[in-house]
Amino acid sequence: MSRTFFYVLSSCLLAAGLLPAATLYRGGAILPLSGGPLGDGPIESGYLLVADDGTIAALGAGDGAADPRVSAARAAREFATVDLTGKIVLPGFVSGHSHLWQSAFRGITPASELPAWLDGLHRTYGGFFAPGDFGAFTQHGAFDQLRHGVTTTYNHSHFFGSSFENYREQFTAELATPQRFIFAWVNDSKADDATWRSRLEPIVKQVAPRPNQPLLGVSINAVGIYQAPAVLPREIALAKSFGLTTQIHYLEPSATQVEDRALWPKYQAAGAIYRGMSFAHFIHADDAIVRDAAAAGAAMIWNPLSNGRLASGLPPIEKYLAAGLRVGMGVDGQASADISDPFENVRLGLYALRIRRENAGGLQPIDLLRLHTVKTAEILGVQRYVGSLEVGKFADFLVVDPGDPGTGPVWDVAATIVFACSSRNISAVYVGGKKIVEAGRVVGHDAAALEADVNARVRAIRARQSAAKK
Ligand SMILES: [Zn+2]
Incomplete structure (x- = not known):
């Protein structure tokens, strides 16, 4: 291809919006939150070069003028510069535990802890979902998380005993949004191993992470511990045979913590305590459980907003970290959070730890940002x-x-983000180098139409549930 033809072709594709230019963002503070040579500290005034394939090509302090990677990108082809003076750049948040479909059920059963909340939501309305409901609610949740700065989510799906096709909408709906996701697959516990494998395999085969694709991975949402005794070992064997991670809700409500802790030997017997395991909530673990989990490389996902809403409790995060347990963070579903705002999640989480400790040592704002981004990604x-x-x-x-x-x-970049900013301060969200959110709105998405659709669907669900009760 001649150089001239290359430029003409690139210009046409750029004009059509199909091929983004390499872009240099400079002038703002940068929080890389990496453990690499740049360390964890903020760069007071730096640059970030995004290649036209949607990956990060360079970053550092200063304006990038002396960086040969910036010069090469500038010389190669279309190039844009964006001035971010006065702004702060940080990685998109990662939610390690979410149920996107719950976005349509905020504020439900406000006076309940987890068991009664599950009765009021899952067991009251779960059986009345019609085709399209799971999909619309999932998209509602995904767009909402994007607006709040969650660029990658772990979508812990649910199966309400309706058809497999209805269930699968939770996967296909997310494929149609720009948010990256790891799909936490739940098996129909009545189906056999062969059915489990045949349903899961095509989804696992679709995983080939690329900058411009939402699907980042598949995981297993294991529910067998709360069902028949034989189910958990089958779930763990399935996850391991595909090389997948697993996540289980564990040690969430306070009221049943003694019985819940007594389940630990069953997890051990099932081979569930392995490096791929993350426990959602894990609030009431005792020292022996923490020791076993940490030794195996297992992890926990902390959800401060949800744990506050459902009065579940406050896990001793600093003690867990000191014991070597891996800790990530999630905003959980919007029916228990009830705003999927990671800014509120880190602020509430850190304040809650300090309220209990009556001491401002321990975890600092930058630590919370690391937990809700790179540590969760790990x-x-x-x-x-x-x-x-x-x-x-x-x-x-x-x-x-x-x-x-x-x-x-700004006195301290990380403290400004965690203590002083909220998602209202987001001026843009980028995924794979593409601007997805601007001024609080998802670019090209008709939020009002989706809102109306979700409201109509929830009205219909309530009508079907109410009619069935009579
Ligand atoms: Zn959950």
Whole structure:
């Protein structure tokens, strides 16, 4: 291909919006949140070069003028520069535990802890979902998380005994949104191993992470511990045979913590305590459980907003970390969070730990940001692609403007993000180098139409449930 033809072709594709230019973002503070040579600290004024394939090509302090990678990109082809003076760039948040479909059920059963909340939501309405409901609700949740700066989510799906096709909408709906996701697959416990494998295999085969694709991975949402005794070992064997991670809700409600802790030997016997395991919540673990989990490389996902809403409790995060347990964070489903805002999640989480400790030592704002990004990505097995700003990773990042709404001067970049900013300060969200959210709205998405559809669907579900009760 001649150089002239290459430029003409590139210009046409650029004009059509199909091929983004390499873009240099400069002038703002950068929080790489990486463990690499740049360390964890903020770069007070730096640059981030995003290649036209949607990956990070370079970053560092200064304006990039002396970086040969920037010069090469500038010389090669279309090149754009974006000035971010006064703004802060950080990786997109990673939610290590979410149920996107629950986005349509916020504020439900406000006076309940987990068991009664499950009765009021899953067991009251789960049996009345019609075709299209799971899909619409899942998209509602995904777009909502994107607006709040969650660029990668672990979508822990549910099976309500309806058809497999209805269930699978939770997967296909996310494929049609720009949010990256790891799909947590739940098996129909009545089906046999061969059916499990035949249903799961095509989805696992679709996983081939690329900057411009939402599907990042598949995991197993294991529910067998709460069902028949034989189911959990089958789930763990299935996960391991495909090389997948597993996640289980464990040690969440306070009321049943004694019985829940007594389940630990069953997890051990099933081979469930392995490096791929993450326990969602894991609030009431005792020392022996923490020791066993840490020794095996297992992990926990902390969900402060949800744990507060459902009065589940506050896990001793600093004690867990000191014991070597891996800790990530999630915003959980929007029916228990009830806003999927990672800014609120890190602030509430850190404040809650300090309220209990009556001491401001221990975890600091930057630690919470690391837990909700790169540490969660590591637990989910996707840290090669997302979770920090590092060369070669996907260009998933937030541009936060502490000046809009105004929060005053920046004394400490991480503290400004965690203590002083909320998702209202997000000026843009990028996924794979592409601007997905601008001024609080998902670009090209008709939020009002989806809102109306979701409202109509929930009205219909309530009508079917109410008619069945009579
Ligand atoms: Zn959950």
